[in-house]
Amino acid sequence: MNRVQNIIEHAEQHCKEHGARLTNKRKHVLSGLLASEIALSAYELTEYCKTEFDEAIPAMSVYRILEFLEEEHLVHKLKLANKYVACAHITCDHDHGVQQFLICNECQRVKEISIDKSTIKKLQRNVEDAGFHLLSPQLEMNCLCERCMVSAA
Amino acid sequence: MNRVQNIIEHAEQHCKEHGARLTNKRKHVLSGLLASEIALSAYELTEYCKTEFDEAIPAMSVYRILEFLEEEHLVHKLKLANKYVACAHITCDHDHGVQQFLICNECQRVKEISIDKSTIKKLQRNVEDAGFHLLSPQLEMNCLCERCMVSAA
DNA sequence: ATTGATATGTTATATCATAACATTTCTTGC
DNA sequence: GCAAGAAATGTTATGATATAACATATCAAT
Numbered sequence: 001m002n003r004v005q006n007i008i009e010h011a012e013q014h015c016k017e018h019g020a021r022l023t024n025k026r027k028h029v030l031s032g033l034l035a036s037e038i039a040l041s042a043y044e045l046t047e048y049c050k051t052e053f054d055e056a057i058p059a060m061s062v063y064r065i066l067e068f069l070e071e072e073h074l075v076h077k078l079k080l081a082n083k084y085v086a087c088a089h090i091t092c093d094h095d096h097g098v099q100q101f102l103i104c105n106e107c108q109r110v111k112e113i114s115i116d117k118s119t120i121k122k123l124q125r126n127v128e129d130a131g132f133h134l135l136s137p138q139l140e141m142n143c144l145c146e147r148c149m150v151s152a153a
Numbered sequence: 154m155n156r157v158q159n160i161i162e163h164a165e166q167h168c169k170e171h172g173a174r175l176t177n178k179r180k181h182v183l184s185g186l187l188a189s190e191i192a193l194s195a196y197e198l199t200e201y202c203k204t205e206f207d208e209a210i211p212a213m214s215v216y217r218i219l220e221f222l223e224e225e226h227l228v229h230k231l232k233l234a235n236k237y238v239a240c241a242h243i244t245c246d247h248d249h250g251v252q253q254f255l256i257c258n259e260c261q262r263v264k265e266i267s268i269d270k271s272t273i274k275k276l277q278r279n280v281e282d283a284g285f286h287l288l289s290p291q292l293e294m295n296c297l298c299e300r301c302m303v304s305a306a
Numbered sequence: 307a308t309t310g311a312t313a314t315g316t317t318a319t320a321t322c323a324t325a326a327c328a329t330t331t332c333t334t335g336c
Numbered sequence: 337g338c339a340a341g342a343a344a345t346g347t348t349a350t351g352a353t354a355t356a357a358c359a360t361a362t363c364a365a366t
Contacts, residue, residue: 145285
């Protein structure tokens with residue numbers, strides 16, 4: 001079984017555990033994100049399903065499916081890019097805390113990392129000192145990935 | 154002279170110093186942002202100019218004006234909100250380093266803060282360790298402002 | 307006053323996203 | 337198996353943000 005299928009199985013199991021249904025269309029959208037190295041838009045995902053599975057899922061449905069997948073913590077929405085990525089930890093059974101997203105401005109490649117707790121704490125304190133409350137330390141950062149750094153040089 | 158006019162004067166001086174022109178329309182757009190407590194979209198700014206100055210600046214022009222104001226470091230674009238804010242440091246003559254933006258998810262109020270250098274350094278190291286390069290530590294963070302925290306409680 | 311540069315206007319269109327309502331598919335109790 | 341309700345998906349329309357391409361107007365310097 002290949003990597004994507006394996007993750008899909010995990011995801012399906014995860015959904016079943018609380019009575020959610022990972023339908024075929026939802027699987028297809030998720031597998032589009034899993035197969036992609038870069039973040040994708042809802043419209044790009046309809047394209048993917050069309051070419052890969054010959055299945056015409058309208059954009060409206062893709063948005064709903066993405067919403068479902070987000071609620072299941074299988075997908076993250078990147079507000080900075082208005083695009084979506086699969087969660088990098090679907091097959092981890094342990095809780096994996098809050099993630100940060102490094103988004104390559106050139107190629108949309110995304111890396112999901114964990115910034116150490118103390119740094120996050122300090123950040124949070126800075127924010128509180130300013131009288132604001134950080135809703136979620138799930139930061140998104142404008143970056144360049146390794147490949148694009150090399151090709152830019 | 155009121156606060157907004159005072160800042161506009163500073164901005165004009167700043168532009169003049171390197172031969173850039175702060176035209177009336179540019180002033181109007183900038184003053185819209187200066188007068189606002191919250192981040193505004195380009196379309197909201199055309200509205201503002203229409204009602205406040207009875208001047209119909211088409212959205213296309215507002216985008217160009219915002220681009221100009223960004224290049225002059227008079228305005229920041231918030232990618233997280235797809236909106237714009239005036240720089241909080243137009244009247245400071247000293248260099249004020251890299252800023253972070255706290256965006257209230259409820260009311261779009263924005264606070265521009267400076268996170269201490271050591272925290273930024275640590276963040277940057279985390280990113281580099283992941284093989285990415287932080288393009289700019291100008292973070293944007295989803296927050297709740299004081300007022301909205303109170304009214305939510 | 308002319309000319310070239312800069313700024314702004316106009317029109318069309320791309321892209322991301324949601325609202326409202328209709329239809330299909332699934333599930334569950336009978 | 338089937339009826340009824342719930343869940344998922346389809347359809348249509350539209351809103352919001354943004355950019356491209358080209359036309360016109362305004363400014364600045366000679």
